[in-house]
Amino acid sequence: MKILHIADSHLGYSAYRKATPDGINQREIDTYYAFKQFVDYAVKLKPNLIIHAGDLFDSVRPNNRAITFAVDQILRISEKKIPFVIIAGNHEHPRLKETGHIFSIFNHMDNIYPIYNAKYETLSFNIKNKNVTVHAVPQCELKKQFDSELEKLKPDSSADFNIFVSHGAVSGIQVFSMNEFNELIIPAKALSNDFDYIALGHYHKFTKIANNAFYSGSTERFTYTDAPDNKGFLEIEIINQSVKSNFIQLKIRPMIDPKPIKCSNLKLEEIMKKIKEAVKEINPKEKTFRIILDDIPPQMYRNLDFSDIKKMSSEAIHYEIKANVVKNEESSPSKTSKVDALTIEFKKFIESQDLKEKDTLLELGIGYIDKVEAREEGK
Ligand SMILES: [Mn+2]
Structure with missing residues (x-):
């Protein structure tokens, strides 16, 4: 059979x-x-x-x-x-x-x-x-x-x-x-x-x-x-x-998630160079991908040339650059899994409440978070 x-x-x-x-x-x-x-x-x-x-x-x-x-x-x-x-x-x-x-x-x-x-x-x-x-x-x-x-x-x-x-x-x-x-x-x-x-x-x-x-x-x-x-x-x-x-x-669209780039002890130019190499290696056309930057100081992250990365990735379906910023430095919010964390927080909060329509609230709320996430990721 x-x-x-x-x-x-x-x-x-x-x-x-x-x-x-x-x-x-x-x-x-x-x-x-x-x-x-x-x-x-x-x-x-x-x-x-x-x-x-x-x-x-x-x-x-x-x-x-x-x-x-x-x-x-x-x-x-x-x-x-x-x-x-x-x-x-x-x-x-x-x-x-x-x-x-x-x-x-x-x-x-x-x-x-x-x-x-x-x-x-x-x-x-x-x-x-x-x-x-x-x-x-x-x-x-x-x-x-x-x-x-x-x-x-x-x-x-x-x-x-x-x-x-x-x-x-x-x-x-x-x-x-x-x-x-x-x-x-x-x-x-x-x-x-x-x-x-x-x-x-x-x-x-x-x-x-x-x-x-x-x-x-x-x-x-x-x-x-x-x-x-x-x-x-x-x-x-x-x-x-x-x-x-x-x-x-099944033949489906490639999604590429290479190993994170370790940024500790690297200069801004060196990080940029590594990102560009990674994007080149990925060959963005028609793909979705992300690049994770580990241990990057917040000020360095802000100074990255995002327009250059955007130009190289213009034919991608979607891409994201995620930064795991160095802790204990200047307080800048981490870009990592912010939305995931929000979903979990929201779920915890609703579950702790004495409400009749918890499931409906959860469904609606998580739906809104997902929508915002999709919008943010599209940037
Ligand atoms: Mn399921």
């Missing part, structure tokens, strides 16, 4: 200022391009089953372009009569039920099985005269709700194949966390050997958790943590209870 396992496509994501000639955010288009490559592969291969393990969309209310794109692509799978199970992740799942769920657009599409009701559901398929049961636990509004749904998880002894799919941070020796306020924890004990395959979503780096359990990773690079990683999806073959996995790499 052949399965394609994909997750975290984040359709509708956008970042930075760079736009296409039609005025559409370039990074948004990039996420579509990655997902289309997957669908091209799927309709050609015609696997027995496709599983999307959550975060198809980047947000609860994706824009019309993202919705239209997703429908068009998923219809291509539907027309090929390939069963496609797709579960809700934390990014597209609304905090409030009355918001309504974007996945309802897939309700009446043949062969498409959206799972988004915040509860454990099973689906049974007859594939090549074998009974295949898919056990799906999607995103829930509350952590305890998710935990109690996971408790109910039970492989179907009458099925020939049992497949488990969920979206969250597996927690055991290591925690596969994305540090998102609404992420859910999947205890390692839920990953039973009684499942023939476990398709996980949420953690963006392709990872083998066990012989039968994988994170396929995201289909695009969204943060500099992703820079060194290949992105793609998994082609899984289950033969006689053993899992054969093949990672299929």
